[in-house]
Amino acid sequence: MKAIQVGLIGIGTVGTGTFNVLQRNQEEIQRRAGRGIAITMVADLDTARAQALVGNSAQVVGDARAIIANPEIDIVVELIGGYGIAKQLVMEAIEAGKHVVTANKALLAVHGTEIFAAAHRKGVMVMFEAAVAGGIPIIKALREGLTANRIQWLAGIINGTTNFILSEMRDKGLDFDVVLKEAQRLGYAEADPTFDIEGVDAAHKATIMSAIAFGIPVQFDKAHVEGITKLGAQDIKYAEQLGYRIKLLGIAKRREKTATTPGGVELRVHPSLVPAKRLLANVEGAMNAVVVQGDAVGTTLYYGKGAGSEPTASAVVADLVDIARLVDASAQQRVPYLAFQPDAMSDLHVLPMSDVVTSYYLRLRVADEPGVLAKVTGIMAGMGISIDAVLQREGDEVVGANDAPQTDLIILTHDTREGTMNEAMAALQALPTVLAPIVRIRKEELA
Numbered sequence: 001m002k003a004i005q006v007g008l009i010g011i012g013t014v015g016t017g018t019f020n021v022l023q024r025n026q027e028e029i030q031r032r033a034g035r036g037i038a039i040t041m042v043a044d045l046d047t048a049r050a051q052a053l054v055g056n057s058a059q060v061v062g063d064a065r066a067i068i069a070n071p072e073i074d075i076v077v078e079l080i081g082g083y084g085i086a087k088q089l090v091m092e093a094i095e096a097g098k099h100v101v102t103a104n105k106a107l108l109a110v111h112g113t114e115i116f117a118a119a120h121r122k123g124v125m126v127m128f129e130a131a132v133a134g135g136i137p138i139i140k141a142l143r144e145g146l147t148a149n150r151i152q153w154l155a156g157i158i159n160g161t162t163n164f165i166l167s168e169m170r171d172k173g174l175d176f177d178v179v180l181k182e183a184q185r186l187g188y189a190e191a192d193p194t195f196d197i198e199g200v201d202a203a204h205k206a207t208i209m210s211a212i213a214f215g216i217p218v219q220f221d222k223a224h225v226e227g228i229t230k231l232g233a234q235d236i237k238y239a240e241q242l243g244y245r246i247k248l249l250g251i252a253k254r255r256e257k258t259a260t261t262p263g264g265v266e267l268r269v270h271p272s273l274v275p276a277k278r279l280l281a282n283v284e285g286a287m288n289a290v291v292v293q294g295d296a297v298g299t300t301l302y303y304g305k306g307a308g309s310e311p312t313a314s315a316v317v318a319d320l321v322d323i324a325r326l327v328d329a330s331a332q333q334r335v336p337y338l339a340f341q342p343d344a345m346s347d348l349h350v351l352p353m354s355d356v357v358t359s360y361y362l363r364l365r366v367a368d369e370p371g372v373l374a375k376v377t378g379i380m381a382g383m384g385i386s387i388d389a390v391l392q393r394e395g396d397e398v399v400g401a402n403d404a405p406q407t408d409l410i411i412l413t414h415d416t417r418e419g420t421m422n423e424a425m426a427a428l429q430a431l432p433t434v435l436a437p438i439v440r441i442r443k444e445e446l447a
């Protein structure tokens with residue numbers, strides 16, 4: 001059978017890995033796919049560099065539209081990134097009847113609904129294993145391996161840059177800014193790290209996973225997104241003393257309706273205290289991991305490299321093999337883009353953050369005087385917030401202005417509605433004995 005023809009757009013980090021993995025393992029890949037997979041065209045802005053990389057094995061062009069216009073090309077692989085030209089090229093490729101493989105989580109999290117609808121109309125496949133957690137086959141696991149399950153929740157460390165920074169902050173007791181500079185020097189963080197450190201990249205990936213787990217549309221605009229820039233070394237240290245580690249988690253959780261809270265899906269990215277004994281708490285450095293809880297299977301964990309040239313290429317090539325196997329099947333026989341048939345999507349809505357229910361770590365810098373603790377716990381009890389533990393920590397720098405003694409009061413709560421917690425925090429902050437902005441970090445037991 002003739003090799004399936006692939007046009008690669010963007011031969012940067014992932015593009016180069018894809019090209020090399022396909023070349024190196026072509027014989028084995030062909031035995032798996034049932035036919036050859038050949039990159040016959042490559043488009044990149046830097047044609048000289050692209051030519052040097054691919055030699056004479058593929059035609060190199062500067063204009064990606066030459067790939068889309070070529071009737072011989074069966075699959076377009078988009079590895080440019082971003083929502084601009086990448087979106088135009090993906091939509092044009094679909095309109096031209098090409099199957100598409102992309103690693104572009106930003107594009108899918110924001111424009112996925114439009115892209116999948118266009119692909120459905122044209123009867124082409126859009127595959128995106130590399131868009132979430134790089135080399136970890138989490139999309140395939142959610143879409144196919146766990147298909148028997150009603151997924152209850154998933155939680156993941158899905159951004160290597162922030163996990164590297166948090167690991168270094170904890171190991172070395174350093175502040176965020178210092179570790180960020182080190183991460184940039186070592187190549188773990190980009191020159192402009194905003195998308196990573198503000199949680200946007202993790203939210204793109206959590207959004208895509210939420211859609212597949214619950215059969216809802218991709219709705220990045222409804223995700224709660226909070227990064228790690230405001231985390232202090234002190235809270236990482238206190239968390240450690242309490243038996244927790246702080247991780248940036250992407251969480252998608254099904255919430256059943258109760259008498260006091262509406263049902264729906266929680267979709268959120270924020271720093272979280274995770275019990276140190278959980279496997280997820282021990283995922284260190286730039287590694288990624290996702291925990292998925294299904295009603296039949298129980299808890300499952302997926303761990304590996306979430307980025308890098310060949311780990312990400314591993315996922316891109318797996319998508320190419322899937323397409324090569326399914327290309328002659330009718331559209332109805334293929335696995336749906338978001339795991340659920342397009343006409344059987346759920347109307348579960350994404351809950352506003354005020355309706356999210358979780359437990360909390362609060363740190364209050366308070367005047368060290370009698371009655372403060374009673375006042376604080378009294379306010380919380382009055383709002384129905386159940387306290388799990390209270391600790392007073394004689395911190396490192398607890399003497400305030402005029403040598404007035406201060407102390408850190410740390411409170412762990414049981415599950416509380418976020419809206420209620422917001423009200424309680426406003427009331428606590430207004431106390432004259434609360435001397436600094438209250439630190440609030442959400443806590444996930446992941447049990």
Ligand SMILES: NC(=O)c1ccc[n+]([C@@H]2O[C@H](COP(=O)([O-])OP(=O)(O)OC[C@H]3O[C@@H](n4cnc5c(N)ncnc54)[C@H](OP(=O)(O)O)[C@@H]3O)[C@@H](O)[C@H]2O)c1
Pocket residue numbers: 009010011012013014015043044045046062063064078079080081082085103104105106130131134306307308309312
């Ligand atoms: N890097 C990772 O580890 C990783 C992991 C998972 C997912 N991803 C995703 O994979 C995608 C690619 O990432 P990457 O790290 O490989 O990016 P990259 O190294 O910056 O590569 C992008 C390539 O696309 C080229 N390009 C830009 N505009 C183009 C256009 N209009 N036509 C043709 N080529 C164009 C760039 O050329 P110039 O350099 O000349 O501008 C560059 O060679 C992104 O969506 C990213 O989010 C990356």
